[in-house]
Amino acid sequence: MELFINLAINGIAMGMLIFLIASGLTLIFGLMSVLNFAHGGLFAWGAYSGVFFYVLLDNFWLGLLGAIVTGLLLGWLTEVLIVRPVYGNHIRQILITLGFMLVLTEMLKVVFGPNIINAPTPEMFQGSWMIGDITIIKYRAFIIAVGLILFIVMYSVLKYSKIGLIVRAGVMNKDMIQALGVNIKLVFVLVFMVGSALAALGGALFAPSSGAIYAEMGLEFGIFAFIVVIIGGMGSIPGSLLAALLVGLANTFTAYYMPILSMVVTMIIMLIVLIFRPQGLFNVSGVSNK
């Protein structure tokens, strides 16, 4: 039983990490329907800038802040220079953001060097708590807490705030929201920046958990984020959380009980969901079709 609980806690922590990566993409891909394959690059830049500022300033929280600011700036650049000319054209979005992803990856090597970089765990989150035979790693508990807080904030903002309503309405009918006096271009830039900052925050939080970062990590985890958004249902924050937890738990349990399956379990889940519920676990109909 203790083993099962330990695996479940690890799976939830992994799921929350995946949610942190995917949450930004839920806004950019799920809500705004932009196929941003550079999202993984923003995640990697977040990991690098997080570690850089943490080591430079010797403060983990300032490291996270540095990653968020980096994400905001890169998000602004990506929207204005890369994405804005290709809104509504998925093929061009794929081509240009994939190209930009490679640029971001190579730029990491130029700025930080091509070698793997160690990512230290902050002292306050080192070690673990023991409750009976159950081991709770402090940093994983922190990741779970951050993921939950982020989920509550994102869900509440999108569901209940005026800006959340404007974003949802803008995605449904861009012409109409402008005719109601909303500068939708500005709103979309802001959403893109927030989505990118979330990717960067995900990267910065992921780094201490893996212990090492490398430039190509964005390529790996970017695809992971897309899968979670598709499984969860386009534009659905609860869907992304549920999908991320599902993927995290499935990965952890299969890695322990059936290691051979752990490499493909995410794909199997996506396949099953797409066969039986093509709109994803949480259907935000209307959004997904635009």
Add this chain to the structure above:
Amino acid sequence: MTQPLLKLEKVNTYIEQFHILQDVNFEVQKGELTLLLGRNGAGKTTTLRTIMGLNPAASGHVHMKDEDITGTPTYKIAKKGIGYVPEDQGIFYELTVGENMRVAMMHEDDATKERLEWSLELFPDLKKFWKKPGGQLSGGQKQMLSIARAFVNETDLLLIDEPSKGLAPVVIEKVIEAIEKIKDHTTVVLVEQNFYMANRLGDRFYILDDGLSVHDGYMKELNENEELKRKYLGIG
């Protein structure tokens, strides 16, 4: 005649390679309900979209209260006090009636709240279905929501595109009554193919034909001119 509230001068609008509006001239006097009439494809909807900046004019000028708004972004045009009810109603289907209204409110001051209350008295169904998603409303209710939403801000000019389209006669009667009341508060431009509705509401009319403004005048003149009705509106 006084200075018009809205004036289009030799406006040309293209949609892709198609030349839709060709040197269109159009004036709206404050306090009146001006009709834009014409057959399908005449350019009526494009005229409204050009005023709103959604299909910007390639040449010519659009003036609102003496200010040239040609080329102004749509959201700034809306902030100048122009409300828009599109042909497809533009309801945000996933949002509730209440959320549709809230998203339209540029301010949440007392004046806006008063207009909201007034709109809900005008269209009691909206109050009844306040928490229902916009996509689940009937055609008539969607039209009511679209009109109420456009009117919830301080509006000097309301552009309404074919409000009777697809509605049952009994619902059309309700919409006519509502627009009659709205007329007392603001200037209206109405695109309408239903001549019964147009005749009930209109003060002045413009007829568009193949993107050209071919005739204008008071409704009384149009009613007396069977040839004009037959030639351009297919009536009679």
